[in-house]
Amino acid sequence: MKNSPPPSSLRQAWTDLALIALAALLCFVMSSQLELSEKLTAFFIRHESWQLDEWPLSLLVFSLGLCWFAFRRAHEAHRALTERQSADEQVAELLRRNRDLSQRLILVQEDERRALARELHDEFGQSCTAIRTDANYIFHARPGDDAGILASARRIDHTAHHLHALCRGMLARLRPPALDSLGLTAALQELCESWEEQTGVACHFFPQDVPLEVSDAIAVTCYRLVQEALTNVTRHAGASQVRIDLGRSADAGSVKLRIEDDGCGMTAPQAFTSGLGIVGMRERVAALHGEISLAPATSHGLRIEATLPLNGPAA
Ligand SMILES: Nc1ncnc2c1ncn2[C@@H]1O[C@H](COP(=O)(O)OP(=O)(O)OP(=O)(O)O)[C@@H](O)[C@H]1O
Ligand SMILES: [Mg+2]
Numbered sequence: 281m282k283n284s285p286p287p288s289s290l291r292q293a294w295t296d297l298a299l300i301a302l303a304a305l306l307c308f309v310m311s312s313q314l315e316l317s318e319k320l321t322a323f324f325i326r327h328e329s330w331q332l333d334e335w336p337l338s339l340l341v342f343s344l345g346l347c348w349f350a351f352r353r354a355h356e357a358h359r360a361l362t363e364r365q366s367a368d369e370q371v372a373e374l375l376r377r378n379r380d381l382s383q384r385l386i387l388v389q390e391d392e393r394r395a396l397a398r399e400l401h402d403e404f405g406q407s408c409t410a411i412r413t414d415a416n417y418i419f420h421a422r423p424g425d426d427a428g429i430l431a432s433a434r435r436i437d438h439t440a441h442h443l444h445a446l447c448r449g450m451l452a453r454l455r456p457p458a459l460d461s462l463g464l465t466a467a468l469q470e471l472c473e474s475w476e477e478q479t480g481v482a483c484h485f486f487p488q489d490v491p492l493e494v495s496d497a498i499a500v501t502c503y504r505l506v507q508e509a510l511t512n513v514t515r516h517a518g519a520s521q522v523r524i525d526l527g528r529s530a531d532a533g534s535v536k537l538r539i540e541d542d543g544c545g546m547t548a549p550q551a552f553t554s555g556l557g558i559v560g561m562r563e564r565v566a567a568l569h570g571e572i573s574l575a576p577a578t579s580h581g582l583r584i585e586a587t588l589p590l591n592g593p594a595a
Pocket of ligand 1 (some may be wrong): 317546558582585
């Protein structure tokens, strides 16, 4: 960033200097014409008893002091201006990044909706057509065609099972069902167990003194944080185990969640890569007026700590 003053203020500074030089020159010419110094000296000597002859020197020192004072203030003002300009640029950059992220979040949301719509159209459409065809077959079956009717009924049963599984999968993507049926602690326990089974990475969950009055917003946030953290461990960490702690803060006013892995850890710039997971985590926590930190774990991996106030918004 370039912080040089704009040309108009440079021009103004040169004009001021020229005016000062002109005033000094005029003063010199007038003083020479009127012999001003001699007259002043004679005046001061006449009032020597009041020490008036010491005033010019003192006033000169005072003027120099004022010059120094002005120089220092100008310097400080320039520094403050520079800092403000750089803060403004940082704010503009953050706003730009925020806009980018919002756009990407909207795109991701749209992708997810498109995928759900495609599944609804393809899978549900096909399955319903298959069920209708088989039902039609049964409806128009000739008496005695027991084998055909049985085969159609089996196909209907199979398709209905398929639709049910599909529906459950879609619902789970929209909202973790275990949260409603089991509650936060059991839902996280189930999530850990199924993730451990899928990935073969040990996942230890330690709930301790979890507040009973956890709101739905906090429960969903904790669940989504753990989900994203576990996905990241699978994709980036190369860890052999993960530890998850859920409890309450020392003052009992917040829920505390800690997820720690023993993988390769994360460098600061990686947190600002094009991924949306960590950004989403931060946004979810910020929406509940909570705090989140990502730091190296004792086991060299990554430690994510989130504190969510129990009386935050929508809590
Ligand atoms: N547990 C982890 N261990 C090591 N590195 C990690 C871990 N979690 C995240 N990272 C690093 O932080 C980056 C950002 O993670 P983030 O979840 O935001 O994005 P992503 O996983 O790459 O993509 P997305 O989550 O959007 O599908 C990752 O690319 C990875 O380099
Ligand atoms: Mg991720």
